Amino acid sequence: MSEKLSVAKLQWQAAGRRIVDGVDVTVSPGEFVGVIGPNGSGKSSFLRCVYRVNRPNFGAVFLDGEDLWKMPASQAARRCAAVPQEMPAQFDFTVREIVAMGRYPYKKAMERDSDDDRRLAAQAMDYVGLSQKADQAFSSLSGGEKQRTLIARAIAQDTDFLVLDEPTNHLDIYYQLEIMDLIRRMGIASLVVMHDLNLASQYCDRLYVLCQGRVAAAGRPQDVITPELIARLYHVETRVTPRPETGRPQIAFLRRLSGAESTE
Ligand SMILES: Nc1ncnc2c1ncn2[C@@H]1O[C@H](COP(=O)(O)OP(=O)(O)OP(=O)(O)O)[C@@H](O)[C@H]1O
Numbered sequence: 001m002s003e004k005l006s007v008a009k010l011q012w013q014a015a016g017r018r019i020v021d022g023v024d025v026t027v028s029p030g031e032f033v034g035v036i037g038p039n040g041s042g043k044s045s046f047l048r049c050v051y052r053v054n055r056p057n058f059g060a061v062f063l064d065g066e067d068l069w070k071m072p073a074s075q076a077a078r079r080c081a082a083v084p085q086e087m088p089a090q091f092d093f094t095v096r097e098i099v100a101m102g103r104y105p106y107k108k109a110m111e112r113d114s115d116d117d118r119r120l121a122a123q124a125m126d127y128v129g130l131s132q133k134a135d136q137a138f139s140s141l142s143g144g145e146k147q148r149t150l151i152a153r154a155i156a157q158d159t160d161f162l163v164l165d166e167p168t169n170h171l172d173i174y175y176q177l178e179i180m181d182l183i184r185r186m187g188i189a190s191l192v193v194m195h196d197l198n199l200a201s202q203y204c205d206r207l208y209v210l211c212q213g214r215v216a217a218a219g220r221p222q223d224v225i226t227p228e229l230i231a232r233l234y235h236v237e238t239r240v241t242p243r244p245e246t247g248r249p250q251i252a253f254l255r256r257l258s259g260a261e262s263t264e
Pocket residue numbers: 014015019037038039040041042043044045046
């Protein structure tokens with residue numbers, strides 16, 4: 001199958017340091033791929049290279065075989081939608097206005113919303129269950145509602161590739177599951193940075209584990225999530241058992257390890 005996303009030998013430097021150091025990643029059409037790894041391992045920096053914030057020093061990001069960094073910005077935005085970690089500044093935009101911003105890549109400067117734009121924005125709000133809140137100020141929403149608004153903006157962008165940076169950050173477990181179910185249900189190729197290893201294990205088709213800007217492991221959750229890997233990268237002892245309903249690894253965190261124990 002031809003890949004939706006193909007990242008080859010990607011390198012990004014900042015402050016004289018290689019933060020992303022030769023990363024290869026692929027995502028197939030419809031695949032839900034997670035990026036995990038300890039704090040500071042380069043996950044967000046890598047993702048920003050994909051959604052055109054960090055320009056790579058070396059390597060390339062191909063979407064459907066085309067170099068994403070060589071496209072005009074508006075064309076790239078019609079192909080790849082991002083849900084970044086940062087929330088938009090707390091201006092008093094309504095949910096409807098934020099979601100409508102997803103249509104910008106299709107419009108000329110100052111062009112008014114067309115019926116199509118309004119329909120797509122309304123559909124996106126409906127999809128994430130926010131139609132009732134369309135006229136509420138973004139700044140007054142709960143954390144889960146804000147996250148769903150940003151996902152609706154990405155849906156309104158009408159792309160077939162989505163990147164999300166820690167979309168379940170700050171959410172309670174109900175909303176974490178809601179957001180993950182929502183992304184899964186969309187069924188479009190997605191690349192998602194995640195911290196919660198159990199959520200990543202249950203939802204992702206494949207995982208890439210980053211460590212010091214490099215891919216330390218990659219594959220299906222059942223192949224990647226092992227006590228040895230978690231001890232080596234996170235310095236935590238775990239018990240990993242297959243979840244009865246899915247066979248996917250379920251992790252119980254037992255204790256922190258000292259550096260020496262975890263690298264044995
Ligand atoms: N613009 C920058 N200038 C200097 N250093 C940077 C820059 N951006 C990122 N870094 C550094 O690169 C490293 C990786 O950061 P990054 O945010 O990509 O990691 P992460 O894996 O997403 O971390 P976390 O899990 O804590 O969110 C960190 O040490 C960070 O301080």
